[in-house]
Amino acid sequence: MTVGPEETDVLVVGAGIAGLAAGLAADRAGADVTLVTKAERPESASTWWAQGGIAVTRNDPDQFAADIREASAGTADEAAVETLVEHADDAVRDVLVETVGIEFDTEGEDFDYGREAAHDEPRILHVDAATGKHVHVPFLNYVADETDVTILEDTAALELIRHEGRVYGAVLERDGEWSPTFAGATVLATGGIGALYPRSTNPDDATGDGIAMAALAGADVADMEYVQFHPTAFDGDRPFLVSEAVRGEGAVLRNADGERFMPDVHPDAELAPRDVVARAVRSQREATGEVVLDVSSLDFAGHFPELAAKCEERGVDLPHIPVAPAEHFLCGGVAVDDVGKTSLDRCYAVGECARTGVHGANRLASTSLLEGLVWGLRAGDDASGHEVEQIEAPELLDRDPALQDTFAREKFHRLRRVMGEQVGIERTPEGLGRAQAVLRRLKGEVDAYARTRTSRSLYELRSASVVSLLIARAASENEESIGCHYLVEEPSATADADADAD
Numbered sequence: 001m002t003v004g005p006e007e008t009d010v011l012v013v014g015a016g017i018a019g020l021a022a023g024l025a026a027d028r029a030g031a032d033v034t035l036v037t038k039a040e041r042p043e044s045a046s047t048w049w050a051q052g053g054i055a056v057t058r059n060d061p062d063q064f065a066a067d068i069r070e071a072s073a074g075t076a077d078e079a080a081v082e083t084l085v086e087h088a089d090d091a092v093r094d095v096l097v098e099t100v101g102i103e104f105d106t107e108g109e110d111f112d113y114g115r116e117a118a119h120d121e122p123r124i125l126h127v128d129a130a131t132g133k134h135v136h137v138p139f140l141n142y143v144a145d146e147t148d149v150t151i152l153e154d155t156a157a158l159e160l161i162r163h164e165g166r167v168y169g170a171v172l173e174r175d176g177e178w179s180p181t182f183a184g185a186t187v188l189a190t191g192g193i194g195a196l197y198p199r200s201t202n203p204d205d206a207t208g209d210g211i212a213m214a215a216l217a218g219a220d221v222a223d224m225e226y227v228q229f230h231p232t233a234f235d236g237d238r239p240f241l242v243s244e245a246v247r248g249e250g251a252v253l254r255n256a257d258g259e260r261f262m263p264d265v266h267p268d269a270e271l272a273p274r275d276v277v278a279r280a281v282r283s284q285r286e287a288t289g290e291v292v293l294d295v296s297s298l299d300f301a302g303h304f305p306e307l308a309a310k311c312e313e314r315g316v317d318l319p320h321i322p323v324a325p326a327e328h329f330l331c332g333g334v335a336v337d338d339v340g341k342t343s344l345d346r347c348y349a350v351g352e353c354a355r356t357g358v359h360g361a362n363r364l365a366s367t368s369l370l371e372g373l374v375w376g377l378r379a380g381d382d383a384s385g386h387e388v389e390q391i392e393a394p395e396l397l398d399r400d401p402a403l404q405d406t407f408a409r410e411k412f413h414r415l416r417r418v419m420g421e422q423v424g425i426e427r428t429p430e431g432l433g434r435a436q437a438v439l440r441r442l443k444g445e446v447d448a449y450a451r452t453r454t455s456r457s458l459y460e461l462r463s464a465s466v467v468s469l470l471i472a473r474a475a476s477e478n479e480e481s482i483g484c485h486y487l488v489e490e491p492s493a494t495a496d497a498d499a500d501a502d
Contacts, residue, residue, distance in 0.1 A: 018351025021376025077357025184386030223332030340379030361483025
């Protein structure tokens with residue numbers, strides 16, 4: 001059911017660290033801000049799930065920038081890296097420490113800086129190994145209680161309102177009703193794409209909505225093939241991320257024969273770039289049947305009490321935690337400049353749905369929260385000051401009977417299977433071709449239903465099919481194995497040659 005239009009100076013879609021930063025900055029600039037989120041609770045936002053922490057320069061910005069470039073296999077955009085490094089410490093100090101009051105772990109009178117893969121030195125602020133939720137909850141509470149930002153929970157953006165290259169707001173859905181909200185500027189901060197893969201460290205509703213809406217509106221996207229897989233997600237019921245910080249403290253990876261294998265793979269062993277470690281873990285699992293993270297060399301419960309509690313809840317026989325790779329982060333997304341502007345007028349993208357160029361082909365650990373914070377602040381400030389104009393909004397139809405509850409679930413199962421088998425850690429040209437064929441058919445089916453039906457689940461499925469196809473196409477067009485995008489000549493042992501027959 002369609003209801004009447006609303007207006008706001010700045011519309012922010014998403015309530016992770018990037019969206020909250022954008023809302024805070026726009027509020028500071030005097031704008032009327034509306035922030036909408038699909039989430040009904042903090043853990044539905046990607047920020048809540050972040051474990052490792054947030055990197056800072058520690059008075060050595062040149063080395064920090066060098067580490068980012070090296071982790072990216074030399075593909076990071078130099079200007080974007082400089083923007084991140086230049087504003088990192090001020091953003092963290094101003095917003096997280098002084099404004100929100102995050103109490104990062106300390107050692108004596110100084111912060112307890114952690115170290116993770118591909119970092120030259122310990123430079124990561126953290127709270128246990130659950131930094132995301134310890135940052136997200138107080139930040140969300142601060143924006144809700146101490147600013148004039150209007151936060152609408154359980155509210156989804158279905159489609160951007162646009163005309164001739166300009167965005168005028170978005171059509172929002174809540175409780176089965178949808179309506180246009182017109183804005184002087186719109187900031188997309190919708191998070192990641194974990195729902196597109198069988199195993200992910202993301203929340204279940206990370207369906208790539210912002211990327212899909214922007215792409216369908218004509219925005220440029222870039223680097224979509226660079227999907228980062230985290231090497232150490234718990235391999236069992238109710239998977240969870242086992243933070244890279246655990247390896248930073250000395251934990252090692254062993255195969256089913258008890259052999260430590262990473263020293264033979266890379267000089268940095270367990271602290272090699274994530275794509276290297278993820279492929280090695282995958283290979284050892286296929287060769288020996290299992291990989292475990294051995295935490296016997298550290299005070300695991302003392303250093304990582306929340307992770308230890310999760311292990312205990314699942315009956316893990318410590319000190320060996322069974323692990324497997326899982327989709328973790330999209331390095332690409334909607335192409336933006338140094339203040340988050342997309343190729344569409346009055347439209348910004350920040351956080352994981354944006355491609356700033358910082359990460360290139362592979363993300364350095366603990367830079368995602370920082371990127372979201374820095375670009376969120378810059379976008380929110382720049383988005384302020386535009387007049388609100390109303391145009392004719394797209395008409396979303398709902399004239400046909402509702403689909404069965406199993407429809408979206410079955411389509412998602414098909415999509416995830418194809419993405420996991422053909423567009424995962426290792427890819428083949430043939431597999432990518434098969435994946436595109438399946439995904440094109442799937443998108444066509446979803447589009448046909450979306451023309452005459454409007455529901456959040458159907459639009460999430462549309463987003464997932466659009467973004468999956470963008471990833472598969474970009475991977476097929478890039479013939480160079482680099483970073484997260486790794487091509488092999490022959491199908492892997494787990495690939496299903498008949499995936500396109502589903």
